[in-house]
Amino acid sequence: MLRPAAPALALILALAAPAAAQDLRGHGGPVRALAVGEDGLVYSGSFDTRAILWDGATAARITRHHTGAVTAILPLPEGRFATGGQDGVVAIWGDGLVTLHSEELHPMPVAALAAWEGGLASGGWDGRIALWSGAEPPRFIDAHEGQITGLVAFEGGLASTGADLSLRLWDASGAPGARIGLAAPVSSLATDGRAFFLASPDGTLRRIAPDGSGPEAALSDRPLLSVAAAEGLLAAGDMTGTLRIIAPETLEVLAEIETGQGPLWTLAITPEAILSGGNDGLIRRWSHAGAPLGTGPAAPETTLVSPRGAEVFRACAVCHTLTPDDGARAGPTLHGIFGRRIATAPGYDYSPALREMDIVWTPETVSELFEFGPEAYTPGSRMPEQRIPSAEDRAELMKFLQTATR
Incomplete structure (x- = not known):
């Protein structure tokens, strides 16, 4: 039964406000990188350009350095850690969040970071691995044709996967070792120190020993996006938010959890938990058997009218609020967007490309943004590529925004 339309403020709070009870909450956009240090501390990076060092469930230290998403994070000895970004920059951080070193190592996004011989290795979309101590100039390896999709430390050296359908091994000096051909692309790479685990967009998980042998399992009809491995334990996450806990030797699925987080x-x-970083900006905690260890997201609001436009907006609410306060999310507030020139909302750090554009946001221009996609309509922005193919859905979204952003 339809209820009378709620006041605009109530509708805003129902659709855009963050849930009150969550596990690790601190990011304002999809969580793109997670790592655990030897001291058990958790490190995370997000599309909101922030890196967070967690003390339990508290965001103890937060930093912003990159001009795009934080795509990789790596704990280092002596309380340091490294971040890699969509901007191709790798930064090394000291205690107290002092930037010890920062350098653009890749002309394209950083795909992964791994420990290497007293320093670190970064793999980029440019197909190169940079070997860097943070002090001496970096050395580069032309590792793959096309982008690197995974990079891990292994037996004193490195292992990498790339768009050229290969798994490659490198010794401690960066010299090439074995090259193993792959049957499918790789979206994520992990190792337990004995074998490699490759998650693929075709929904298949593969276990590959250094000699190239090993089983595979078709886990999903949706793309696998992430995989993590530890001694005796394996986990994989897919596009729909399903987390699977898997036996590393046989790839048998031991537990399957619907996290409700969107793409993982x-x-x-960690020794106590499996952590999942999702499209909702949360980091949720699960026992090794699959039981939730945190409170999880609150139940969705059901008491207000939710027209089609509001439903379409739910995907936008991950990065944007509708109130004057941007809520520290990845994107600027949409409050008062219509009639406003692009890249002029106060308090938000826009990319230089957007500041140079001459666009005024109207229902027509916002609709065109979602018709053609940000890469074509606002090139150089940090907005992830997304389109709304349906003209009806775009029209309903504009109707909703015209009311909710006033």
Whole structure:
């Protein structure tokens, strides 16, 4: 039964406000990177450009350095850690969040970071691995044709996967070792120190020993996005938010959890828990058997009218609020967007490309943004590529925004 339309403020709070009870909450956009240090501390990076060091469930230290999403994070000795970004920059952080070193190592996004010989290795979309101590100039390896999709430390050296359908091994000096051909692309790479685990967009998980042998399992009809491995434990996450706990030797699925987080971009394993980073900006905690260890997201609001436009907006609410306060999310508030020139909302750090554009946001221009996609309509922005193919859905979204953003 339809209820009378609620006041605009109530509708805003129902659709855009963050849930009150969650596990690790601190990011304002999809969580793209997770890592656990030897001291058990959790590190995370997000599309909101922030890196967070967690003390339990508290965001103890937060930093912003990259001009795009934080796509990789790596704990280092002596309380340091490294971040890699969509901007191709790798930064090394000291205690107290002092930036010890920062350098653009890749002309394209950083795909992964791994420990290497007293320093770190970064793999980029440019197909190169950079070996960097943070002090001496970096050395580069032309590792793959096309982008690197995974990079892990293994037996004193490195292992990498790339768009050229290969798994490659490198010794401690960066010299090439074995090259193993792959049957499918790789979206995420992990190792337990004995074998490699490759998650693929075709929904298949593969276990590959250094000699190239090993089983595979078709886990899903949706793309696998993430995989994490530890001794005796394996976890994989897919596009729909399903987390699977898996036996590493046989790839038998031991537990299957519907996290409700949307795409699971990243996973990590601690001695006590499995951590899942999702499209909702949350980091949820699960026991090794699959039981939830946190409170999880609150139940969705059901008491207000939810027209089609409001439903379409739910995907936008991950990064944007509708109130004057941007809520520290990845994107600027949409409050008062219509009639406003692009890249002029106060308090938000826009990319230089957007500041140079001459667009005024109207229902027509916002609709065109979602018709053609940000890469074509606002090139150089940090907005992830997304389109709304349905003209009816775009029209309903504009109707909703015209009311909710006033």
